[in-house]
Amino acid sequence: MSPLQLTRAGWLGVACAALVLVAALSVTVGTRAVGWADIGAALTGRTETIGQAAVNLRLPRTVLALLAGAALGVAGAVMQGVTRNPPADPGLLGVNAGAALAVVTGIAWFGLSGSQATIWTGIGGAAVASAFVYAVGSLGQGGATPLKLTLAGAATSIAAASFTLALVLGRNDVAGSVQAWQVGGVGGASMAAIAPMLPFLMVGLLAAWATARHLNMLALGDDTASAFGVRVVWARGTALAAAVVLCGVVTAVCGPIGFLGLVVPHLCRLLMGVDHRWLLPASAVVGAGLLTLAYVAGRIVARPSEVDVGIVTALIGAPVFIAILRRQRLRGL
Amino acid sequence: MQAAGLGAAYGERTVLEGLDLEIPKGKITAIVGANACGKSTLLRTFSRLLAPARGQVLLDGADIHRMPPKVLAQRLGLLPQQPVAPDGITVADLVGRGRHPHHGLFSRWTPADDAAVAQALAATGTTDLAARDIDALSGGQRQRVWIAMALAQQTEVLLLDEPTTFLDIAHQIEVLDLLVDLNRARGTTIVMVLHDLNLAARYADRIVALADGRLHSAGTPAEVLTVDMVRAVFRLDCRIMADPASGRPMMLPHSRHDPGAQHTSLARADRATLKDRT
Missing domain, CATH: 3.40.50.300 (P-loop containing nucleotide triphosphate hydrolases)
Incomplete structure (x- = not known):
């Protein structure tokens, strides 16, 4: 192995170790202090004391945070690769907001319920939003430039969020359930709700991994990628589809969680370099760890109440986003 | 072709x-x-x-x-x-990507890939730059690296x-x-x-x-x-001379500011001298 590969493997190892640590923290630490005996008992499935019951709630939430974090991290890395746009993010490009609008519309007007239907609706909304943003961003001279995509995405995000709000405000019957969901959180998790996500996540993650090499070539420009035998439109389409599926599923179940897809790939790129065959797995591990950490932090900072992960990621993500833009001095925008 | x-x-x-x-x-x-x-x-x-x-x-x-x-x-x-x-x-990462057409969806990196990359780096004199960032290179070095990537494509x-x-x-x-x-x-x-x-x-x-x-x-x-080609393609009057070292033709453009030159006649005269030499 070359020194670069050793460095990458080393960082990936560190990230995995940190992930295990964070997952353990997430199960053992929370708003309620639970003794080790109860934690041990709860892990074997017992729910006799309040402590054991609390741990039994933490488990599926932790699993959901791990899965959602991995999916959003990978989706962010894929979107940044596809658009060659460092500030790209499923949140900023309107994909999450589109998924949210679709789900809320479904709940408010079409009596949407059940996890399968919600997940499909989320994916559909994410797909429509990303297609719309890409179409608008491609208008005019020069095609889909990073600046136009970012502007179109931001505008779409705001528009979709406004529609969502308008829908919810007029409907007292759904406002409560939608509002909790809309902040973005893992609080409502149960193993039964997580199971239907798994096939979608599996497909999305595998498809993303399969496009890693193509993303490496697309990073060199469409002409170069094409000259090296990449079917550019097809490669970009499959990669985007993978990201849309991942975002759609996560948003349908957790609500829109912002900034994770932006911050995680950036962090990984600093550690790993720009090879997507390393960047994507690293984004999965770091994304899972970071979202779980946000879940832990949300329970510690506001004891005895909880802060949803959507708020924690926004608090961490917004300054990091500004730092990224400043560091790039808006290069490429 | x-x-x-x-x-x-x-x-x-x-x-x-x-x-x-x-x-x-x-x-x-x-x-x-x-x-x-x-x-x-x-x-x-x-x-x-x-x-x-x-x-x-x-x-x-x-x-x-x-x-x-x-x-x-x-x-x-x-x-x-x-x-x-x-x-x-x-540099090494970029040149390695030149191997893309030789790989399938999940195929692994082989010693043949390593050899192709090493050869491409050596042929372009960029072996010493392998670990450097592209951003840190001069324009000439960067162009050699891009050519190396195309060479790795074989x-x-x-x-x-x-x-x-x-x-x-x-x-x-x-x-x-x-x-x-x-x-x-x-x-x-x-x-x-x-x-x-x-x-x-x-x-x-x-x-x-x-x-x-x-x-x-x-x-x-x-x-x-030839003078005719340059005139037809570039709408420019010129002289053509033979490069004393390589014997290849050389084009010297005329300028409106050349002292007292009648472009067309000059051009004709030069074509005659070039013919004489070759």
Whole structure:
């Protein structure tokens, strides 16, 4: 192995170790202090004391945070690769907001319920939003430039969020359930709700991994990628589809969680370099760890109440986003 | 390689028309012409970047626009005019990506890949730069790295779109010498768009001159680089002389500010002297 590969493997190892640590923290630490005996008992499935019951709630939430974090991290890395746009993010490009609008519309007007239907609706909304943003961003001279995509995405995000709000405000019957969901959180998790996500996540993650090499070539420009035998439109389409599926599923179940897809790939790129065959797995591990950490932090900072992960990621993500833009001095925008 | 009745268009705008052209195997061919005459477009239709509106591009008799992209990319490489590299990519990583056409969806890196990359780095004199970031290189070094990436692709034909643009004269010579090395060592067929007529005449075995999307002339530098060609293609009066070192023709443009010159007569006189010498 070359020194670069050793460095990458080393960082990936560190990230995995940190992930295990964070997952353990997430199960053992929370708003309620639970003794080790109860934690041990709860892990074997017992729910006799309040402590054991609390741990039994933490488990599926932790699993959901791990899965959602991995999916959003990978989706962010894929979107940044596809658009060659460092500030790209499923949140900023309107994909999450589109998924949210679709789900809320479904709940408010079409009596949407059940996890399968919600997940499909989320994916559909994410797909429509990303297609719309890409179409608008491609208008005019020069095609889909990073600046136009970012502007179109931001505008779409705001528009979709406004529609969502308008829908919810007029409907007292759904406002409560939608509002909790809309902040973005893992609080409502149960193993039964997580199971239907798994096939979608599996497909999305595998498809993303399969496009890693193509993303490496697309990073060199469409002409170069094409000259090296990449079917550019097809490669970009499959990669985007993978990201849309991942975002759609996560948003349908957790609500829109912002900034994770932006911050995680950036962090990984600093550690790993720009090879997507390393960047994507690293984004999965770091994304899972970071979202779980946000879940832990949300329970510690506001004891005895909880802060949803959507708020924690926004608090961490917004300054990091500004730092990224400043560091790039808006290069490429 | 061969173009037969080739026509190309961007939307409604026709850029190339009725082009019949033979690119000899194992030789260096330079494409010259005025701005917007269709040089780059010709190169794009010669690769897979632009589908021709009419006619065909043949590689050993097979239409390249019907070949699977990867199969074509194993045989024919193209270096675009201004390739982009992501921030923070290393030379070794970039050159390694040149192996893309030789890999399937999940295939693993092989010793053959390592060998191809090492060879490409050595051939371009960039072995010492392997661990460096692309951003940290000079323009000349960067261009050599891009050529290394195209070499790692190991194709029998290499197309280059103005490989010397933005380089100072020393780096231009360095890059062109490198291409000649490659052509001699590996027998790679090289087709490049060049702006500088003198460099084209100096380095190419054959020159193709385009004017307004049509073939003006094609042949050896001595056959193509003539006062008439320069006047027809570039609307410029000039003198042609033989380079004392290489014997290749050299173009010296006339200026409106040359002392007392009657351009046409001068040009005619020079053509006569060139003929006398050769």
